Amino acid sequence: MRDVQPKASHFISGQYTHDTSAPEMVSLYPFTGEVTARLHEATDAEIDAAFTAAAAAQKTWAALPPVERGRVLRRAADILRERNQELSEIETIDTGKPIQETLVADAESGAQALEYFGGLIAAVTGETVPLGEDFVYTIREPLGTCVGIGAWNYPIQIACWKAAPALAAGNAMIFKPSEVTPLSALKLAEILVEAGAPEGLFNVVQGTGRVGAALISDPRCAKVSLTGSVPTGRKVYAAAADGIRHVTMELGGKSPLILFEDAEIENAVSAAINANFYSTGQICSNGTRVFVHEDIHDAFVKRLAERTATAKLGDPLDPEVTVGPMVSDTQRQKVLACIEAGKEAGANLLFGGDVPEGPGYFLTPAAFDGVTDDMALATDEIFGPVMSILTFRDEDEVIARANATDFGLAAGLFTRDIKRAHRVVAQLEAGTCWINTYNLTPVESPFGGNKMSGVGRENARAALDHYSQVKSVYVCMGDVEAAF
Ligand code: NAP
Numbered sequence: 001m002r003d004v005q006p007k008a009s010h011f012i013s014g015q016y017t018h019d020t021s022a023p024e025m026v027s028l029y030p031f032t033g034e035v036t037a038r039l040h041e042a043t044d045a046e047i048d049a050a051f052t053a054a055a056a057a058q059k060t061w062a063a064l065p066p067v068e069r070g071r072v073l074r075r076a077a078d079i080l081r082e083r084n085q086e087l088s089e090i091e092t093i094d095t096g097k098p099i100q101e102t103l104v105a106d107a108e109s110g111a112q113a114l115e116y117f118g119g120l121i122a123a124v125t126g127e128t129v130p131l132g133e134d135f136v137y138t139i140r141e142p143l144g145t146c147v148g149i150g151a152w153n154y155p156i157q158i159a160c161w162k163a164a165p166a167l168a169a170g171n172a173m174i175f176k177p178s179e180v181t182p183l184s185a186l187k188l189a190e191i192l193v194e195a196g197a198p199e200g201l202f203n204v205v206q207g208t209g210r211v212g213a214a215l216i217s218d219p220r221c222a223k224v225s226l227t228g229s230v231p232t233g234r235k236v237y238a239a240a241a242d243g244i245r246h247v248t249m250e251l252g253g254k255s256p257l258i259l260f261e262d263a264e265i266e267n268a269v270s271a272a273i274n275a276n277f278y279s280t281g282q283i284c285s286n287g288t289r290v291f292v293h294e295d296i297h298d299a300f301v302k303r304l305a306e307r308t309a310t311a312k313l314g315d316p317l318d319p320e321v322t323v324g325p326m327v328s329d330t331q332r333q334k335v336l337a338c339i340e341a342g343k344e345a346g347a348n349l350l351f352g353g354d355v356p357e358g359p360g361y362f363l364t365p366a367a368f369d370g371v372t373d374d375m376a377l378a379t380d381e382i383f384g385p386v387m388s389i390l391t392f393r394d395e396d397e398v399i400a401r402a403n404a405t406d407f408g409l410a411a412g413l414f415t416r417d418i419k420r421a422h423r424v425v426a427q428l429e430a431g432t433c434w435i436n437t438y439n440l441t442p443v444e445s446p447f448g449g450n451k452m453s454g455v456g457r458e459n460a461r462a463a464l465d466h467y468s469q470v471k472s473v474y475v476c477m478g479d480v481e482a483a484f
Contacts, residue, residue, distance in 0.1 A: 001029070001036075001317065002089050004183055009039035009206045010046055011189035013053035014199025019043050025179050025206060030096030030325040031315050031360045039182055041207035044214065047174075051220040053200030054145040054172035061201050062142050062170035066122040073118030073168060076195035080111040080160075080188075087187055089317065091156060094181040096325040096361065097279050098316045109443070110160025110188070113459065116443040117168035124464060133477040140468045142170030143246055144222035147215045149236065150185065151227045152178035152327050153282040158227045159185040162248075163192070163202055165463035171222070174203045174215055180327055182206045209235075216240055223467070226250065227284075229381070230407075230452050237455070248456035248466050250284070251449060252381040253409030255430065256402035257287030257438060260395075261295040263414035264436075268296075269303045271412065271438035272387065277311065277365045278439065280326050281335075281385035284453075285410035287438050289371075289378055290389050291398050297391050301369060304387075305351055308365050313356065325360035326384060332361045335384030342368050342377040342386075352385070373401055381407070395424065403429045408450030412438040431457070 004027070009018035018040045027037040042050075061069065080087065087107035092099045097106075126138040148162035159175050166173045177185040185204045192202045205211060209232070216224050216239045223246035226236045233251040240247045257275050259268045275287035292300050316324035326332040332355075339353040352366030363385060371377050371388040378388050392398040402411060411430035415421050421435045431449045434440065441447050441459070448457040456466045 001093065002086070004090050004093050005037045006039070006183060006186050009182070010042055010050070011186050011204040012046060012050045012200070013203070014193050016186075017046070019046060025182065027094060027182060028328070029093050030327055031317075033359065033361075036093055037183060039206050042205035042211050047205060047211065047214050047218065050174045050203040050205050051145060051218055054174055054203055055220060057198040057200035058142070058145060058170070058172035060198055061167070061172065066124070066168075069168060069170065070118040070121045072192070072196040073114045073164060076192050076197070077111040077114035077118065079191045079195055080107045080114065083187075083191070084108060087156060087184060090183050090187065092316045092324070094155065094183045095152065095327055096316050098321045098324045100319050100322065101279060106154060106157050107184075109154075109157045110164075112443045113160045113164035117164040117464070120461065120464070121168040134475060136472050136474050139471045139473065140169070140464075141471050142468055145172045145174060145220055146223040146225065146467060147221045148173055148175040149212045149215070149224065149226045149228065150175065150177045151284075152180040153279060153284070155181040156184035156188060159188050161458045162225045163188065165458070166225075166467045167192075167197070167201065169464055169467040171467055172201050174205060176205055176207060176212050176215060179206070179208050212236070213239060216245070217243070219243065221245060223247065225456075225466075233454070246466065248448070248458065249454040250458060251409070251452065251454045252383070253284050253286070253407045253449065253453050254289060254379065254381050254405050255285055255287045255407070255410040255412070256289045256291055256428075257411070258291045258398055258402060258413040258424070259293060259296060259300060260413065260415040260417070260420065261293040262416045263293075263296060264416065265296060265299050265303060267436065268414045269300060269307055271414065272300075272304060273307060275412065275438040276367075276387040277308070277323060277385045280324055280363070281365070282327060282331070282383055283439065285432065285439055285441070287410070287412050288382065288386065288388055289402070290387055291392050291402060292389055294391050294393055297389075301350065301389065304367060308351060308367070311365055313362055313364065323365060323385070325362045327361070329361050331384065332363050335363055335382055335386060338376065338380065338382045338384070339366060339386060342371075342375065342388075345375045345377065347371045347375060347377055347388070350389075373404060379405065395420065399424060399427050403427075406452040409453035410434070
């Protein structure tokens, strides 16, 4: 297995650094539980150094023509792709996700974000507003130093989805990865410097929520973008409100996937598998409430069980493996508790939910049938490989039930009726909807949540609005009138 121990814990002002007297953090390989890296939490002095470095770098960076900033980001995208094998192995070792996933969905997705925003930024211009002889023009300005805080499920993707629009718009960033997956963000920091970004433009500091909270409360933080759970979102949003900081909140979900009676069954089963078992179910936008029309229920359940039985669990570094371990035993225990609660509530466990013998934090993909809207299985985010199947009869009924949640991250539906598809999507309370597919998140498409699932959008042009502010300049061409 590749040695993933970094030179030091943090990347500040273009250098690896750490204070070995700070508390230690360890990284584990979820397949064996062995320690793969030892790091230290950031001290207050290191956090201060990151802000000082970011402020200095941001000034020179923002003064560059956008096309030059874009060139650096596009070069970083190329390097990410050149090093995809290494970065994918690091991500697999840190998260436990199968290498067949990380090779296509992690650093590659990050590269697409850097490429997209690197290409777009030179085309983002202000407006001119005619007012007779006078006029107003607008300038889109960076915010300053932005703080990014990541979850552990897609570490380098999250770092890139935040860094790419932030840096393109002329900001600097200090990024804190999840303490569970600290490694790949350091590689992104290295790569940005190699691509020509000024030292200090993108800094990585490690630590627990304490370090995240210290970053947000620093007066030099202009914005925070969090990817995490709703409870953390509440705390981070409140801390940001104290300093009137800009925020983006990418939070949790309990998204509906609706399969109408005319759904093409094999595609619907594929989507339900992707929406519940990809990344061992550890995806925010997962369609974990699968509403199946009564007429196709039996056919759907039969094919789902047959196809899930072919899943291959094992060492995630093995390219044949399709289901890896969960990220940690803590996360597995949380999910096991949800499965027990589901059984006690009277739902019918069709398959899975077992802890196989041998190494690794494995949990076999599970599906519950006969789930009702009031069960915790249907109301709470589980963040593991647990599908809940609910049945319905009528279109209006399923829309109302799909929307009866505080979350609003995503939703999907399968039907061959094009009018029904658009009619239903128009009524679903979700930031991202899919028709006849699930969980595709191209960088060209805005991504983010409604209701408790979040504030703001990542990806697409929309993300730039959240990393910049508009200055309006009024130009007077005549004389100035005054009362006296
Ligand atoms: P989490 O426990 O909420 O943690 C997210 C990040 O916030 C971590 O880096 C965490 O540090 C940090 N943090 C914790 N308390 C903080 C505080 N008071 N101030 C500042 N930062 C703080 O989430 P997770 O367990 O890592 O990830 C799973 C959750 O993320 C799920 O709810 C999932 O739906 C959500 N998610 C959402 C999206 C999206 O795009 N909408 C994408 C992926 C995941 P530590 O790691 O040290 O605790």
